[in-house]
Amino acid sequence: MEISIFYSDSDDSDLEVLAQLSDWDTDSESEDRHRASSRKIRRLNYMQSLDDAEFMFRFRLSKPAFNSLLIKLMPFIRVTSTRNNGVSPLHQLLLTLRFYALGTMLISVADFVGVSISTAGRIVRDISSAIANLYDEYVVIHQQSAEKFYHIAGFPRVLAAIDCTHIRIQSPCHVIGEEFRNRKGYFSLNVQAICDADLKFMNVIARWPGSTHDATIFNNSILRAQCDAGLFGNRWMLGDSAYPNRPYLLTPLINPVTEAEQRYNEAHIKTRNIIERTFGVWKRRFPVVALTLRLSLPKVQAIIIATAVLHNICRNHNLEEVPSEVELPIVEINEDMYFSEVQDVSERAALVNNFFR
Structure with missing residues (x-):
């Protein structure tokens, strides 16, 4: 996992509008305790009150998947009070998953379990970090999808499909905010990922500003160093023309002429499309990463990685897709930014001439 923290939580002070979402202090926790002491908080056990379908619709996980995740997270979840206002690990996870499902302001989920906005923010921060720490267990590069990739369009020896996607954020601050404005004009993190033929993430990088070129992210990644070292043998990753063509990373031909070149491009595009589907x-499933995240960068990064982990958990449990509760923006077509530096095309040329002719 490549996740770099740009700024500490203290930088949230630069965004007054986010103060109530991102800052936690003694006064607010004292206020929570005072408010809770004057009333008895009753929190529903949604595991019992909702049927399986309704539970998965609201929390995006099945009950068995939720239980398994909760057990793994239990050692890392803290309860800040032993009195009535302490939020149990179960309700902390439910609140966080509800936030991922709605993708809206924290106030929308604070009332969900009867806590203040500041407490809801702390819970989302802590649970997201705890789930993100499971990355190495659930997001793993393997070489077992070549046959499944081949069945898509007859493209051989495929390790993974690679691409970037933009996650919308609010401008971090006026000093460096423009670094995060992408070519579409909005602020974002440019997140690179590779996936297998089962739509599972195998690597996710969530630390680059939206203005960063896809090729720059790859060229500065551990993933590239692993490829250069031959760690994945004779397998190929398939990427669009924003990436440099390498012996281990094949891109489309810009102007295919021969029938072999056209067949190569068709097979390449159909096979690579699996990363867009992922x-x-x-x-x-997790609209929080489709809408605009109005939190500090460390929290945004943790949420991106956490939801990637949860996505793989859902795929491992063979959970069917569930519709979004909120209206999502129209999916943007990823326009290639052609990589213009000198590229190694010998492997691609050999494949075109020997396999697709």
């Missing part, structure tokens, strides 16, 4: 399934 992004779509991920964002529909």
